[in-house]
Amino acid sequence: MYGLVNRAIENMIRSQHGDDTWERIRGRAGVQVEMFVGMASYPDDVSYRLVGAASEILGRPAHELLEAFGEYWTLYTAEQGYGDLFRKSGTSFPGFMQNLHSLHTHVGRLFPNLQPPSFWCTEVTEHSLRLHYQSSRPGLGPMVIGLVRGLGRMFDTDVTIVADQTREQGAAHDQFLVTFAPRARHAR
DSSP states (O other): OBHHHHHHHHHHHHHHHOHHHHHHHHHHHTOOOSSOOTTSBOOHHHHHHHHHHHHHHHTOOHHHHHHHHHHHHHHHHIIIIIHHHHHHTOSSHHHHHHTHHHHHHHHHHHSTTOOOOEEEEESOOSSEEEEEEEOSSTTOHHHHHHHHHHHHHHTTEEEEEEEEEOGGGTOSSEEEEEEEEEOOOOOO
16 A cells, blocks of 8 residues: 555544554554655555554454544545545535546556555435445455545535445445435524
């Protein structure tokens, strides 16, 4: 994975739990890197070890941390200079969701060693869709849940997402049922 991912993990931990906790996590994970370079490629194992160590030290299951990270990642990348790319990918939550694959294809051109996941939507209605997620990296379905929740926040949309088919359960790829509704605006 690219350093941008590991740097975001670091920033999330530091901002929510402090510098000392990050250093304990980095040490427990056996990660010698003191500063991740955003455009540099790192073995996937580094990210997995960081999540595993964070799970142990924070006493939270890895899937919860991955969900929290997914939500954090959405907002973090928008702040790290990818906001324009996000805006070009859709002006509404359902529109953006249907452009996730195109967004990752475009990002893949920026990061030559990236192995982006594939996303596609089926069963699209006015308030729901089925999100399909295929990745060469195992175990990241919970991160997708967080990503979708983060996108809901970005688009001021109430979102519910449920994983109803996962690779861990033997499915060919992960599938999520996503329901959504724009938040009501209150008159003042």
